[in-house]
Amino acid sequence: MKLLIDIGNSRIKICFFSGNEFWKVMEVDSTYEIKNSEFISSTKKCLLSASGNEEEWTHFLETEQIPYIIFNSKLNLPVNIKYKTPESLGNDRLAGVCGAKVLFPHKNVLVIDAGTAITYDILTGKGDYIGGNISPGLSMRYKSLNTFTKRLPLLNFRESVIEIGNSTEEAIHKGVQYGIIAEMFAYINEWKRKLKDLKIVITGGDACFFENSLKSNIFVVPNLVLFGLKSILELNE
Numbered sequence: 001m002k003l004l005i006d007i008g009n010s011r012i013k014i015c016f017f018s019g020n021e022f023w024k025v026m027e028v029d030s031t032y033e034i035k036n037s038e039f040i041s042s043t044k045k046c047l048l049s050a051s052g053n054e055e056e057w058t059h060f061l062e063t064e065q066i067p068y069i070i071f072n073s074k075l076n077l078p079v080n081i082k083y084k085t086p087e088s089l090g091n092d093r094l095a096g097v098c099g100a101k102v103l104f105p106h107k108n109v110l111v112i113d114a115g116t117a118i119t120y121d122i123l124t125g126k127g128d129y130i131g132g133n134i135s136p137g138l139s140m141r142y143k144s145l146n147t148f149t150k151r152l153p154l155l156n157f158r159e160s161v162i163e164i165g166n167s168t169e170e171a172i173h174k175g176v177q178y179g180i181i182a183e184m185f186a187y188i189n190e191w192k193r194k195l196k197d198l199k200i201v202i203t204g205g206d207a208c209f210f211e212n213s214l215k216s217n218i219f220v221v222p223n224l225v226l227f228g229l230k231s232i233l234e235l236n237e
Contacts, residue, residue, distance in 0.1 A: 001042040003066065004229045005057055007050040008092055009116040011205070015226045016043065025223060031060040040064060047071055047233040049091040049225075069236055071095070076235040078102065079129045090119070092225055093132065097123045099228030100201055103221065108195040111224070112184060115204035116140060120187045124195070135183060138206050141176045159209065181213050188214075 001023070004015040016024040016039040028034060046061055048054060049071040061068045069075070073086040073094060078101045083089055092113060100109040100123050109123040114137060121132030136144065138157055146154035155172055165171030192198050200217065202210060203224035211220045221227070 001039050001044065002230075002233060003039075003043045003046040004226055004233065005046060005048045005050075006092070006095070006225055006229060007048075007052075007054055007057065009051055013226065015223070015230075017230060022223070022226070025226065031056055035060070040066075045069075045233065045237065047229050047236075049095060049229055051091065069233065071229065071232065075232060078231050078235065079123060079127050082128050082130045084131075093119050093121055094129070095225045095228035095232065096203060097121050097129045097228070098231050099203075099221070099224040099226070100199075101127060102227050102231045103201070103219075103224075104199050107199050108197060109199045109201055110188065110191050110195075112187070112200070112202040112207075112210075112218075113204040113224075114138070114180075114202060114206040114210055118180065118183075118204075122191065122195070133187075135180075137204075138176065138180065138209075141179070142172070145172060145176070157206075177209075177213070181210065184210060184214060188218075 001016055001018050006013045012028050014026055014028055014034060015022055024039060043066050046066050046068040048057055048068050071091050073081060073089055078098050096111045096113050100111050106125050108125050111121045113119045116137050118135045118137050119132055122130050124130060142155050145152045152172065155169060158173065160170060160173035160177055162170060162174065165174045188200055201219045201221055201224060203221050207220050211218060
């Protein structure tokens with residue numbers, strides 16, 4: 001049994017796997033939730049990917065005597081990094097394109113990760129990760145409207161189905177959501193013109209909402225980052 005730990009900006013996702021089968025995938029808040037897992041005693045290797053605050057998890061792995069690797073861009077990877085500053089590249093972005101390489105070998109892929117931030121990353125059919133762009137995500141846009149204005153309220157996401165806002169709350173919902181949808185359409189159409197037979201993959205916590213809104217030929221892969229981390233662990237054993 002092997003273990004993947006993905007510590008993101010707003011959630012921690014873990015996965016126990018053996019061979020090509022994911023036995024257990026779950027979101028947790030702390031090590032306490034997996035300390036007594038039936039899989040821990042049989043875990044032989046772990047890849048830890050963290051945006052920060054990984055001390056609790058490294059301590060846990062050392063206590064359980066589980067050998068681990070901390071993910072960084074210097075490991076053996078299934079893609080060729082063409083990014084100018086790989087040391088500043090987010091682990092989730094890099095793992096996402098590695099996952100795309102596993103699922104769509106020899107294909108051009110646009111990876112959209114709709115999480116705290118929205119990232120757009122391009123992988124070529126030759127396996128070259130050429131880079132991408134970063135944009136504020138849903139919750140970040142709602143918070144910014146409240147933070148940087150005096151009168152606009154802080155709203156929680158709910159899907160808006162009207163065409164144009166007829167109240168301040170509806171105007172915020174529609175403005176935030178339609179703004180991201182239009183942004184995604186723009187990226188998709190631009191890269192479809194530049195790269196032949198482009199595959200569109202969307203992942204992240206808000207992926208399902210945008211899948212329904214885009215109504216395009218896209219693949220929703222909730223565990224895309226885990227697929228990438230799995231391939232990286234296997235290349236570095």
